[in-house]
Amino acid sequence: MEIPYTISTRPDTGLWNAKIGIWLFLASEVMLFGGLFSAYIFLRIDAAPGTWPHGLLNVPVGTMNTAILIMSSVTVVLAWASLKMRRYRAYWWYMLVTILCGVIFLTVKLAYEWPQKFEHFGAYIKPEALWKYEKYLGNQRRTEKGLEPRIEITGHLHSQNAKEYEVALDPVNAEPDNPAMDRPHFLPLPVTDKIANIEKEDVLRATMFLPTHNTYFASYFTITGLHGMHVLGGVLVFIYMWLPVSKRLYQRNPEHLANRVEVSGLFWHFVDLVWIFVFPLFYLL
């Protein structure tokens, strides 16, 4: 028994099976990420003043990762086109570049961007104690300018004892009245050597920048985590199609391998597209 239209197209639909399958799968993926992004929108609209952070992520690194993903989307198309022209050698190289792009993206995300956040510290100040930390928050000036209040002090946690946290401040808390700090920066500013002592009894809640820190980081880690799992899945599939085992399929039926690359390429474009939404929503806006 053989199932028809696995490789050739069905005349009246003009499609082979897996192509319909992958588009349906992508439709469900749109709904999955749609659910997560709509949660992001809900949470952001609902966020109390000062609780939704801006400019905490590394924009140049994010831009580089965006470029890497877009490039991999181009190379996967070139890989597919090479197969269609029956040039296996070129396919092999393009596929290798695609895989490396995916691996670099994941490495940057997991080994650089995430850990950097895990080392960053933030303390939300109780409303009644905000005045004590005015020199780090600059709320008087912000109120006059009609800006959202600052309720959080961030930086690197040097040490803590039973009574207080000792924090090396982020520039935004080191010079809160500097108008340059009102907007996020494209180039991330390093933590200053200015130290602040925050009394624990003034702190509403203080954690590292983990998912639990606020709803912004909750959605950031959930969405980029799920996106990263999709990248990983794509990379694994590409590795399978790049290994010698797929060369044997190529020798037997090159069109079959081309179809496989086309289908997984479509998935890869989708993963790319999700990132095109993730990048502005979390890094820029």
Place this chain on the structure above:
Amino acid sequence: MDASTSVETHHEPHGHDAAHEHHELGWWRKYIFSTDHKVIGIQYGLCGLVFLFFGFCLMMLMRWQLAYPGQALPVIGKWLPHIFGAGTMPDGKMTPDFYNSLGAMHGTIMIFAGVVPLAFAAFGNFVVPLQIGAPDMTFPKVNAASFWAFAVGGVIMMISFFVPGGAAKSGWTSYTPLAAFSDTGPGHNPVFNGQTLWLIGFIFLISSSLLGAINFITTIIQLRAKGLTWMRLPFFVWAQFVTAFLLLLAFPPLEAAIVMQLMDRVAHTSFFLPSGLVVNGAPVSISGGGSPLLWQHLFWFLGHPEVYVLILPAFGIVAEILANNSRKPLWGYKSLVFSVLVIGFLSFIVWAHHMWMTGMGTAVSAFFQTTTLLISIPSVIILSAFFISLWGGSIRFTVPMLFATAFLPMFGIGGLTGIPLAFNSADLYLHDTYYIIAHFHYIVAPGTIFGLFAGIYYWFPKATGRKMNDFWGKVHFWPTLICMNVIFLPMFLQGMAGMHRRWYDGGQGWTVANEHTIWGLTGFQWNAPISWAAWIMGLAQIPFIINFFWSIWHGQKVNDNPWEATTLEWTAPSPPPHGNFIHTPVAYRGPYEYSLPGSERDYTMQNEPVEPAERTRRKPPAEPVLV
């Protein structure tokens, strides 16, 4: 079921190398890790039936507590604590936590591990490829993956009964913030606790449905036999097609919600947790800023299409059986098809009618009230077309037909009692009462489950080559029908009298349940007859279980088309071999050509070519001659 490959000696003419058609698969590959759509369908069916029965048992336990609150359960009450843990039923008396677990898991198991796998996956897998004349599903390995994802999900749900603290107990809807904090704290494992396992199990069940849905849609689009155009598809195939789209598009937002609730529980995020939350009298250390309403929106965005996932396959099954047993074409085939498509579309924009108690605002309520009433139109069209299909037919009251005809009024009651709930103002009164329980159970219990029983009796001969016993089928049918109504009809009255659906003591301690009498009994007193009907209905399933297994090996042997039906699955051998058809079928006509004028038999199968004589017979008569 013993689809032996040796039957495959007649090769299909479009020859590819015959070598790989003669693999003798081992027993494990043939019956357990199979990629054959029929075996997978039967696996789904058996698992689904087991889960249905298990879910029903949970409810039978709850019915004891409702009818006789605080009394020790006789006989089995002694050994239940040994199974479910000492804290569940000390001395045979049910604890509130265990009662809540049973309620939550009854809903979850019945819907997601029982009815969906049976109605969609089992019947869809077994029947759809046969009805469209396909050799298998388009992606057999994905199909097997779908079944195994379901099996893992089901096992995780079952395991959750045996972890410290017991299974999930926040209702089958798992509303937050309650669900975010249940099964946490001392004595609970951070991962292996009821609610977290519920979430993890759900991820597997959702993945299973997604894989299945993709496979079904692709199969129906790509593998229809030659000549089987869209408007020649049996209605069952259409119903499964729309159902697959519902699963494909409605489940992922719930998966997103489940991932977020999992994050709330495991990574202590606050997706669904508002600021300033106090649990057990103490403020909890969370960031807050989340939205409990967000969970409800995402849950019901699945939840409502899910209702149609439960009912549409039953519609499909009933349509096939009505046409077959009334020996008459299905009335209004086209309007049925368009109705089912409209239902599919509308079901995505009615979800918030489950949330009127949350105070979303009048504008939102007005919108969803309108769409909810709109969706009743195609549903009524379908039910009316079914009733009209019976008109003037020469009805054969076979066992499948009994269940199918009983489906019509039962679903009708369920549907019509939903209309008051569609109105915001009426719903505020009826919400969370037994009225709701009665309403949706009329749709899914005597509705869908009757459809499923009908389907089992109807397609059993195709799967096994043997018929189930008629007499015992009737012994199964009549008590089940009567008990269903004794169970659910009084619940409408209880609900209208104001009885709340989540009372652990069945209303014993509440004035409203003891003051008013309905037909001589108070609301609380009605619990006992309802419970007895439920237990008797449990006994009434014994003939079915015995009949089912006995008939697999000892049932009356029948030919390939015992019901004298018209659709393509009846042209395949019973049981169909691997690859299904001996000759690749071609469809020449519509699916329900019963009692064709001028035909010798009262049924003409889809693969019978249209003869020239028939063409002339079918021509419309010439202009009437006026004298």
